[in-house]
Amino acid sequence: MAFRQRHLLGIEQLRPEEITAILDLADQYVDLNRGANKHSETLQGLTQINMFFENSTRTQASFEIAGKRLGADVMNMAMQASSIKKGETLIDTALTLNAMHPDLLVVRHPHSGAVDLLAQKVNCAVLNAGDGKHEHPTQALLDALTIRRAKGRLHRLNIAICGDIAHSRVARSNLILLGKMENRVRLVGPPTLMPSQIDQFGVEVYEDMAEGLKDVDVVMMLRLQRERMDGGFIPSEREYYHRYGLDAAKLSHAKPDAIVMHPGPMNRGIEIDGEIADDINRSVIQEQVEMGVAVRMAAMDLLARNLLAERANAPMEV
Amino acid sequence: MTLFLRNARLIDPEQQTDLIGDLLIKDGVIAEVGENLRAPSDAEIIDCAGKCLAPGIIDIGVKVCEPGERHKESYKTAGLAAAAGGVTTMVTRPDTTPPIDNPETLEFVLRRANEAAPVNVVPMAALTKGRDGREMTEIGFLMDAGAVAFSDCDSVISETKAFSRALTYARSLGALVIAHPQEPGLSKGAAATSGKFASLRGLPTVSPMAERMGLDRDMALVEMTGVKYHADQITTARALPALERAKANGFDVTAGTSIHHLTLNEMDVADYRTFFKVKPPLRSEDDRLEIIDAVKSGLIDIVCSMHTPQDEESKRLPFEEAAAGAVALETLLPAAMRLYHAEQLTLPELFRAMALNPAKRLGLAGGRLSVGAPADLVLFDADAPFVMDRFKLQSKSKNTPFDGQRMQGKVLATYVAGQAVYRRD
Secondary structure, eight states: OOOOOSOBOOSTTOOHHHHHHHHHHHHHHHHHHHSSOOOOOTTTTOEEEEEESSOOSHHHHHHHHHHHHTTOEEEEEEGGGTGGGGTOOHHHHHHHHHTTOOSEEEEEESSTTHHHHHHTTOSSEEEEEEETTTBOHHHHHHHHHHHHHHHSOSSSOEEEEESOOTTOHHHHHHHHHHHHTTOEEEEESOGGGSOTTGGGGSOEEESOHHHHHTTOSEEEEOOOOGGGOOSOSSSOHHHHHHHHSBOHHHHTTSOTTOEEEOOSOOOBTTTBOHHHHHOTTTBOHHHHHHHHHHHHHHHHHHHHHHHHHHHHHSOOOO | OEEEEEEEEEEETTTTEEEEEEEEEETTEEEEEESSOOOOTTOEEEEOTTOEEEEOEEEEEEOOOTTTOTTTOOHHHHHHHHHHTTEEEEEEOSOSSSOSOSHHHHHHHHHHHHHHOSSEEEEOBOSBGGGSSSSBOOHHHHHHHTOOOBOOTTOOOOOHHHHHHHHHHHHHTTOEEEEOOOOHHHHTTOOEETTHHHHHHTOOEEOTHHHHHHHHHHHHHHHHHOOEEEESOOOOGGGHHHHHHHHHTTOOEEEEEEHHHHHOOGGGGTTTOGGGOOSSOOOOHHHHHHHHHHHHHTSSOEEEOOBOOOOHHHHSSOTTTSOOOBOOTTTHHHHHHHHHHTTSSOHHHHHIIIIIHHHHHHTOSOSOOSTTSBOOEEEEEEEEEEEOOGGGOSSSOOOOTTTTOEEEEEEEEEEETTEEEEEOO
């Protein structure tokens, strides 16, 4: 079996063949999702809990649909409204949940490393649905699947990730994944939104969009994460749009068949022009959402297989 | 009572020597020291078997969590940890809850220390009331009550006018001020040093430059006020030229660093291990090496443990939310032995930084192996290997970054005023 992980905490832990294994299986789930009967019994009898310590509509819905299509019993917990407000620590929450015997735990948390911490304390498979500014592995995987299907390959591509790199877990997971699959990655954005010494990770850093987009195959735009900013990273949204927002003029520097991606939700008129986002010849943003469900089904399927194999070999203590 | 320690490897930080010899203790002070001494007939004789005998460590900046958080560390447990670690004098921090910012609290602390701790305790007091950086404390009364230095600890006084007044007043009394050089605006909310590691882990960061900016400001204030100043921790190479200039200009300035910044770097945090979260955050390997050089040259005067107990609840949190600090009274010596075994610092150099210089800076009699000095001593085996087990620590809190690590250097006995306060069985 190519996929050997107990959890999906980040792209950093994955080997290239494991990434490929997820994407190959996800391709099959795309077909299932497009068919008339979207239901499978793969996760029959398993319990999936979605714990979101941070607001999310899209990712949570995507994980929920993925779990339900695979036949799992899915429960959503909105943790902001829950015991976290009563002073319960993350560890206590984990132990409480553990006692309910979940099999798959999907976690989003505002602090980097929080999902790793939780994974150390529970007996089930944990999927990171985004931790602080650290990683968002399923987003990188769905981006990879989208690119592979649009470009026919996932190697030797020139890919520009543009905008608010500093606050983006999507950017971190993507640059690790795309690097592992042997692509050339460029980061484009204002220096105030660029993490320190990021150039040491085998990426090229640009401060100018025209230069950064020159001859790329893929343009990945990032959302300007105003909610994570403590002020003063950019002078104004209109100046940001002027210098870094993706419009037809800037996109003209990329290859003529370059695709445009965005993890959503989009700020139209801030990081991306509405017409580009909606251009079905360039934008694959809707495909990304579709691939998201398939990739999450694949990841949960593979983790569940490992979990069940592990339990068969070593029965859990009661 | 007379005690004769024969055949010891004498680590003398004043003479910078490391020679085999004997040492005679009479009435709690060092009566004789040298080669081939004759033991008085009434003396108890201890054969040191060639192990190291050095002045006991004087540790500036120990947090004992009394008053306020005795569940984290008490004078009793801190004292036991100090004795087991070869620390004969704890210079305690005032960042307790409430802070030690008035003579009454200071007297309470000294009473508790005398009742419970087997080693010397000399307290520091806060420089401003409530450590909130606005009004200075009763520096005169606090000195009368026994405060040896004044510090708001890691809380930087950002109101420069209030700080300058406190410094001017402290100068008039000859009080030593210990500050935490850091630009508070830049370091706000930081959990890691900016750079490759923090970028990968997505942690909120502070530029190493914040330390230099803080030190630059403080050096200007020292020039302005003439106060006796000690920087608690210098941890970055970029801050060193400012320190060197201040010393060259003849200002009364010294600097310290923590054992963690000398022996660990930012990469040790690895997968968000919160026991490695200290303040300021661990630095790059380049910085670590330059700071070791600065200790060797004497530019950095003092090495301390920055002993900061934290309970499990404060540490078992996401890295950003976890409390900073590490216990280190017992691990200071074995961690320092890493620098000795790596041939980065000699034993006399280490004890200059851990015993002699702190004594000089605070005007204490210890820290020396000379005749007439108090017999505060540590006998240790610099080579003995062991694997660190945090649950064997005497401290109530077990938050050491060295848990599970291979170390060398075991304390065999600790003497305070000639009395053994610790003996390894």
